[in-house]
Amino acid sequence: MDGISNAFSVLEIDVDDHLPLSTASTISGKSKSNEKGSIEDKQSEAYSSLLSENYKLPLVWIDMEMTGLDIEVDRILEIACIITDGKLTKSVEGPDLVIHQSKECLDRMGEWCQNHHGASGLTQKVLESTVSEREAEKQVIEFVKRNVGTYTPHIAGNSIYMDFLFLKKYMPDLASLFSHVVVDVSSIRALCMRWYPKGTSSSLLQFICMCMHINMQISYPN
Numbered sequence: 001m002d003g004i005s006n007a008f009s010v011l012e013i014d015v016d017d018h019l020p021l022s023t024a025s026t027i028s029g030k031s032k033s034n035e036k037g038s039i040e041d042k043q044s045e046a047y048s049s050l051l052s053e054n055y056k057l058p059l060v061w062i063d064m065e066m067t068g069l070d071i072e073v074d075r076i077l078e079i080a081c082i083i084t085d086g087k088l089t090k091s092v093e094g095p096d097l098v099i100h101q102s103k104e105c106l107d108r109m110g111e112w113c114q115n116h117h118g119a120s121g122l123t124q125k126v127l128e129s130t131v132s133e134r135e136a137e138k139q140v141i142e143f144v145k146r147n148v149g150t151y152t153p154h155i156a157g158n159s160i161y162m163d164f165l166f167l168k169k170y171m172p173d174l175a176s177l178f179s180h181v182v183v184d185v186s187s188i189r190a191l192c193m194r195w196y197p198k199g200t201s202s203s204l205l206q207f208i209c210m211c212m213h214i215n216m217q218i219s220y221p222n
Helices: 004-011 022-029 034-052 104-108 111-120 121-126 133-148 160-170 184-197 204-218
Strands: 061-064 076-084 089-100 154-157 183-184
Touching: 022 034, 034 184, 061 160, 076 121, 076 133, 089 121, 104 121, 154 160, 160 183, 183 184
Parallel strands: 061 154, 154 183
Antiparallel strands: 061 076, 076 089
16 A cells, blocks of 8 residues: 555645654653653643544545455455545555465355456465454554544445445454444445436535545555
C-alpha cells in the first residue's frame, strides 16, 4: 500500500495534519519513576485526544480476500485497512496482511478463486505467510485503537457486509470494535442510480467518487 499517500492527495490531505504513529511508542515507554509515569500518562492522554480530534467520527475502511463467500467453510486470506475521518479529509494507512492457510484449505477454493488468487500471486503468498488469523486480528485491533481515540468507528467499504460477516466469525474481537452501522459504498451507488437516474448532484457524486477511490486503494494498493 505504498501508493496511498499520493492517492489521497486528491482529497486535499495535509500529511502533516496528524502525528506520526511512531510517536505512540515514545509516549507509551516504561516509567522509571512515579513522577515520570504521571507525566507520560498525561502525554498519552493528550496524544489520544489529538488523534480523536483528527479522526472525528472515524471510518475504518477494510477490504479482505477470502477463499469464498461461505462463512462456515471459507477463510480469510488477506486483510487491509485505512482509517479516515468522517469527512474523508484525513487518512492513515494501516496493516495489509496476508494470512497463512493450509494447502488443503486453498485446494477447496472454487474455480474463480483458484484462478483469480493464483494469477494475482496471493495463493503462493498465503502458503508462504507466517501470519495467523489471530496475529492479523491483533495487529489491526492495535492500529484501530491507536487512531480512533474514544470514538466508536464505523466499518466501511464496498459490499462491506460480507467482510463484516467474516470478521464476526473469524476475528470477533476486531468486529466488536465497530458500530452495528456499516457504511457500504455499493449501497450508496445503487440508491443514487435509482433516486437520481438523470444525474447526480456534484457534491454527492464527489462523495461517491472519494469513497470508491479509497476502496480501490485498499483493494489494489500497487
